[in-house]
Amino acid sequence: MTATLDTLALPTEAQDLLFREARTANAFTDEPVTDEQLRDVYDLVKWGPTAMNSQPLRVLFVRGQEAKARLAPHMAEGNRAKTLAAPVTAVLTADTDFHEHLGRTFPHYPGAKAAFADDARRAEAAKTSALLQVGYFIVGVRAAGLAAGPMSGFDAEGVRDEFFADTAELPLVIVNIGHPDHSGTHPRNPRLDYADVVRTV
Numbered sequence: 001m002t003a004t005l006d007t008l009a010l011p012t013e014a015q016d017l018l019f020r021e022a023r024t025a026n027a028f029t030d031e032p033v034t035d036e037q038l039r040d041v042y043d044l045v046k047w048g049p050t051a052m053n054s055q056p057l058r059v060l061f062v063r064g065q066e067a068k069a070r071l072a073p074h075m076a077e078g079n080r081a082k083t084l085a086a087p088v089t090a091v092l093t094a095d096t097d098f099h100e101h102l103g104r105t106f107p108h109y110p111g112a113k114a115a116f117a118d119d120a121r122r123a124e125a126a127k128t129s130a131l132l133q134v135g136y137f138i139v140g141v142r143a144a145g146l147a148a149g150p151m152s153g154f155d156a157e158g159v160r161d162e163f164f165a166d167t168a169e170l171p172l173v174i175v176n177i178g179h180p181d182h183s184g185t186h187p188r189n190p191r192l193d194y195a196d197v198v199r200t201v
Contacts (some may be wrong), residue, residue, distance in 0.1 A: 018142050025147035025176065027080055027184025032175055033087045039153065041140040048136035050111060050129035051144045053105045057097035058134035058169050059082060060091040070162055075174070076153030082184070087175035091159060093169035094130035127170065129149060134173050141177055149176035 009017060016022075038061060062071050070086050071091070075083050083089055096175070099122060101113035116122040134150070141148040151174045159171045 027181040028178030045136040045140035056126040074158035087178040097168040147180035
């Protein structure tokens with residue numbers, strides 16, 4: 001059953017833009033993606049919730065052939081050509097030093113930073129909340145009228161060594177961004193139904 005305006009506040013056209021008609025992009029047109037569009041995407045998705053407002057997501061936008069040439073060798077073979085051809089590619093990472101900002105982002109709890117003194121616990125918390133933000137980011141790209149091509153097929157250690165060696169950032173997902181060329185869009189695969197996924201206790 002398709003949701004309608006009777007149950008969802010978002011207009012049907014917006015529902016379609018963000019979900020029903022949105023597709024994972026494998027090819028893009030030559031139309032550029034501007035810095036202003038990318039900033040607007042972030043300024044929208046930053047409002048998504050994270051644990052203790054930790055906001056561990058960090059974004060590296062890779063543009064131009066010189067920068068793409070550094071990234072491409074670390075992509076899985078099937079993802080290499082489309083990454084080189086995309087107008088811009090976002091490397092989405094989790095900052096395991098997110099706790100350094102909790103005095104600013106979670107100011108009502110003075111002990112927030114100390115709560116993440118354990119490195120392993122902090123790294124797990126960073127990845128969990130950053131992956132939430134990855135989902136927001138993809139929807140934000142769609143909200144800008146752009147298409148996202150998220151990929152997990154890459155050498156995370158290689159990408160980390162290439163771009164983040166002197167940081168506390170852990171690469172999670174790489175997303176190609178642009179205006180879609182639907183000649184590269186695969187037929188849509190089935191989705192599980194409500195009854196397949198949901199239980200109530």
